[in-house]
Amino acid sequence: xxxxxxxxxxxxxxxxxxxxxxxxxxxxxxxxxxxxxxxxxxxxxxxxxxxxxxxxxxxxxxxxxxxxxxxxxxxxxxxxxxxxxxxxxxxxxxxxxxxxxxxxxxxxxxxxxxxxxxxxxxxxxxxxxxxxxxxxxxxxxxxxxxxxxxxxxxxxxxxxxxxxxxxxxxxxxxxxxxxxxxxxxxxxxxxxxxxxxxxxxxxxxxxxxxxxxxxxxxxxxxxxxxxxxxxxxxxxxxxxxxxxxxxxxxxxxxxxxxxxxxxxxxxxxxxxxxxxxxxxxxxxxxxxxxxxxxxxxxxxxxxxxxxxxxxxxxxxxxxxxxxxxxxxxxxxxxxxxxxxxxxxxxxxxxxxxxxxxxxxxxxxxxxxxxxxxxxxxxxxxxxxxxxxxxxxxxxxxxxxxxxxxxxxxxxxxxxxxxxxxxxxxxxxxxxxxxxxxxxxxxxxxxxxxxxxxxxxxxxxxxxxxxxxxxxxxxxxxxxxxxxxxxxxxxxxxxxxxxxxxxxxxxxxxxxxxxxxxxxxxxxxxxxxxxxxxxxxxxxxxxxxxxxxxxxxxxxxxxxxxxxxxxxxxxxxxxxxxxx
Amino acid sequence: xxxxxxxxxxxxxxxxxxxxxxxxxxxxxxxxxxxxxxxxxxxxxxxxxxxxxxxxxxxxxxxxxxxxxxxxxxxxxxxxxxxxxxxxxxxxxxxxxxxxxxxxxxxxxxxxxxxxxxxxxxxxxxxxxxxxxxxxxxxxxxxxxxxxxxxxxxxxxxxxxxxxxxxxxxxxxxxxxxxxxxxxxxxxxxxxxxxxxxxxxxxxxxxxxxxxxxxxxxxxxxxxxxxxxxxxxxxxxxxxxx
Ligand code: HEM
Ligand SMILES: [Cu+2]
Numbered sequence: 051x052x053x054x055x056x057x058x059x060x061x062x063x064x065x066x067x068x069x070x071x072x073x074x075x076x077x078x079x080x081x082x083x084x085x086x087x088x089x090x091x092x093x094x095x096x097x098x099x100x101x102x103x104x105x106x107x108x109x110x111x112x113x114x115x116x117x118x119x120x121x122x123x124x125x126x127x128x129x130x131x132x133x134x135x136x137x138x139x140x141x142x143x144x145x146x147x148x149x150x151x152x153x154x155x156x157x158x159x160x161x162x163x164x165x166x167x168x169x170x171x172x173x174x175x176x177x178x179x180x181x182x183x184x185x186x187x188x189x190x191x192x193x194x195x196x197x198x199x200x201x202x203x204x205x206x207x208x209x210x211x212x213x214x215x216x217x218x219x220x221x222x223x224x225x226x227x228x229x230x231x232x233x234x235x236x237x238x239x240x241x242x243x244x245x246x247x248x249x250x251x252x253x254x255x256x257x258x259x260x261x262x263x264x265x266x267x268x269x270x271x272x273x274x275x276x277x278x279x280x281x282x283x284x285x286x287x288x289x290x291x292x293x294x295x296x297x298x299x300x301x302x303x304x305x306x307x308x309x310x311x312x313x314x315x316x317x318x319x320x321x322x323x324x325x326x327x328x329x330x331x332x333x334x335x336x337x338x339x340x341x342x343x344x345x346x347x348x349x350x351x352x353x354x355x356x357x358x359x360x361x362x363x364x365x366x367x368x369x370x371x372x373x374x375x376x377x378x379x380x381x382x383x384x385x386x387x388x389x390x391x392x393x394x395x396x397x398x399x400x401x402x403x404x405x406x407x408x409x410x411x412x413x414x415x416x417x418x419x420x421x422x423x424x425x426x427x428x429x430x431x432x433x434x435x436x437x438x439x440x441x442x443x444x445x446x447x448x449x450x451x452x453x454x455x456x457x458x459x460x461x462x463x464x465x466x467x468x469x470x471x472x473x474x475x476x477x478x479x480x481x482x483x484x485x486x487x488x489x490x491x492x493x494x495x496x497x498x499x500x501x502x503x504x505x506x507x508x509x510x511x512x513x514x515x516x517x518x519x520x521x522x523x524x525x526x527x528x529x530x531x532x533x534x535x536x537x538x539x540x541x542x543x544x545x546x547x548x549x550x551x552x553x554x555x556x557x558x559x560x561x562x563x564x565x566x567x568x569x570x571x572x573x574x575x576x577x578x579x580x581x582x583x584x585x586x587x588x589x590x591x592x593x594x595x596x597x598x599x600x601x602x603x604x605x606x607x608x609x610x611x612x613x614x615x616x617x618x619x620x621x622x623x624x625x626x627x628x629x
Numbered sequence: 630x631x632x633x634x635x636x637x638x639x640x641x642x643x644x645x646x647x648x649x650x651x652x653x654x655x656x657x658x659x660x661x662x663x664x665x666x667x668x669x670x671x672x673x674x675x676x677x678x679x680x681x682x683x684x685x686x687x688x689x690x691x692x693x694x695x696x697x698x699x700x701x702x703x704x705x706x707x708x709x710x711x712x713x714x715x716x717x718x719x720x721x722x723x724x725x726x727x728x729x730x731x732x733x734x735x736x737x738x739x740x741x742x743x744x745x746x747x748x749x750x751x752x753x754x755x756x757x758x759x760x761x762x763x764x765x766x767x768x769x770x771x772x773x774x775x776x777x778x779x780x781x782x783x784x785x786x787x788x789x790x791x792x793x794x795x796x797x798x799x800x801x802x803x804x805x806x807x808x809x810x811x812x813x814x815x816x817x818x819x820x821x822x823x824x825x826x827x828x829x830x831x832x833x834x835x836x837x838x839x840x841x842x843x844x845x846x847x848x849x850x851x852x853x854x855x856x857x858x859x860x861x862x863x864x865x866x867x868x869x870x871x
Contacts, residue, residue, distance in 0.1 A: 169652075174652060175651060175652035176651075176652035177652075178652075178662040178666070179662065179663070179666050180650075180652070182666065241673050245666055245669040245670060245673070246666070248665070248669055249662050249665045249666045249669065250662075252665060253658055253661060253662040253665065254652075254658075254662070279669050279672060279673050280672060280673070280676055281676075282673075283673045283674070283676040283677035283679075283680075284676055284677075284679065284680050286677055286680075287677050287678070287679075287680030287681060288680055290814075291680070291681075291684070291810065294810060295770075295806075298769055298770060298772075298806075299770050299771060299772070300769040300770035300771075300802065300803070300806035301770060301800075301802070301803055301806065302684055302806060302807075302810075307770050307771065307802075308770075308800050308802075308803055309803075310687065313684070313687055317680060317683075585651075
């Protein structure tokens, strides 16, 4: 990299205005594709995951654009097609949902940024179980291949939930079996990641770092991992049974063989509701880091945020019935599930309040990640509150399976999770690649995403309350305006993402060299080089609080933020005294 | 602070043992990481089976009579034999851990082999049970069709006018779907365990394990115990409760 200078100043606080990156880092240490494919380095695995989930995001996005385009005009009885037949429309929304959920949003943040950042935030050299980590990546790829098989063999039209009876009443359908297999395998990839994270956080914390000294991102990943390990096996067995019942024609869920389709829904949501917290908890973790870093203020309510993650994970296990209020489940069960669902809003709100309190009197720096951070607060607010509308049983009868539900979960999944994903990518991009992205284009794209997103989904709330059902290729004329606004919004959102991919790739070649700590953040990964060494740190990082921003001082654009000399000195003396 | 403890460690510990992976500080940390990982995996296994146990509970609740009639198809004596076999294998598995800790190489090889043999014996009995059921047509779903003379004697004794046709219309196929899914999945776990025990045996032959490094033997034994425990539940639920 820059100039090929090997040495770096021993004392990070010394040295002039130039930052000299490592000549040999994790990227160029070993060469060749073969080396990447069997690497045990968590950073390389994280990067490969990042590439893979981004590919999934773009693929899922393509289907979204197609289905929104179909909805641009109402379609008439004589001419129902705008761009595609009704059959293809069904396939579009199924593939959109399935790709986005299983390939992008569930592995998204933990497998990419979690993999890369988690060991570094602990000052560790790797995850505790590197081989398990590699296996998880390979399982992800195998799962993806099965999904691509679904595409190649002509798609699937059951909706992403793969419910029977949509998925039954026909001969064995290869694409369906492929989809079940894909999700089954991806589930194990997810379990292995979660298991590895828990072990790493328990066993590889450095001396001097208790659980409460971990960055909140790690608490969020911890809660996520608990869900991954405990909920995912249930979808595994559900889909495993589904495969078996299709192949051997036995009735577990399939009604035509005497099975119980509602039991499938129970099993499915027993996983898939917790799974929405697999999606959103890591996003909340990224969010906590972004908000604190760019307010330059110790995060407000550390323990409250940490424990609310655990509370969300725990309560998340007992609310699945809110997806089934109209499935014929007993009213008593409905009332209990409704109550429990209200409960889950409390820890969610605790987080939002704490972020807002962190902003209060902070010195806010509107860098690109922070714009995503602010988007998140607002969009998660809307998404979470509309969840409560849906959680009250009487409302739900009216709103179930309408665009209101669509808008609700896109507010949380796209509004929150995609925002945090993009925010996290920008936050850690300098660390991962050693390059700065263009701040100007970053902000432009962030604003596109925000505006496009709101335009795409706010009208859907209105359309939903007026009775527009989900999953229809055509609609009554009165809904035209909502659908058209929504489609334009989707295009804007897509444009924002395309701009991003462009300038991020551009920065890889033309971007400025990033300093080790461009933001003045205080968790341990910022004490490594950009990009880091193969073993993460060339010298043991100084363990300190993740939000002790006062330990850092700004030197210059090239050097970024460095640890204050007195901090380094005190630590050295302390270490000697201890000895 | 961190540097202090580290200096300390480097003084008391000899050079890095060859079994120590690069990202761990010492074998103790490595051992316990593996172990925690295994416990989490076992938690995952339990929930994986939970889906089947729930399905069992639901169908049992909905078809009490069917489960009553059909449990006579399963020979409790064979089930009991298999239970004993598995319990013995759990003993030898635990014993192998002790041998590894004490560096008793022959003992380790013998106990590993015994565990493997018991697992094999279990599968042999399973094989006979399965083939008998396939032979008389006591199979899953719509394929269930058992001639009345093939019905279990105990069933006919109590319900002399029971016929194979009646059972079929009552949905006996569902019982056997559950039976084959549960014991089949368990059987797959046994087979996987047998594979891993071969691997352990080879490593033990090569002398890989010692008193500071025996995590693999320990963790596989843990896995083996869970496979055993699941059977301990399957046996009464399927064979004994009428
Ligand atoms: C305050 C928290 C939340 C509450 C109270 C809540 C409540 C609900 C309810 C009651 C439904 C069922 C609507 C229906 O189908 O009739 C629902 C659907 C959904 N929610 Fe949420 N939710 C919350 C947060 C989240 C989060 C954080 C996510 C994802 C990151 C999410 C994702 C979804 C999805 C994907 C669906 C619909 C799935 C489908 O039917 O295809 N929700 N939510
Ligand atoms: Cu839910």
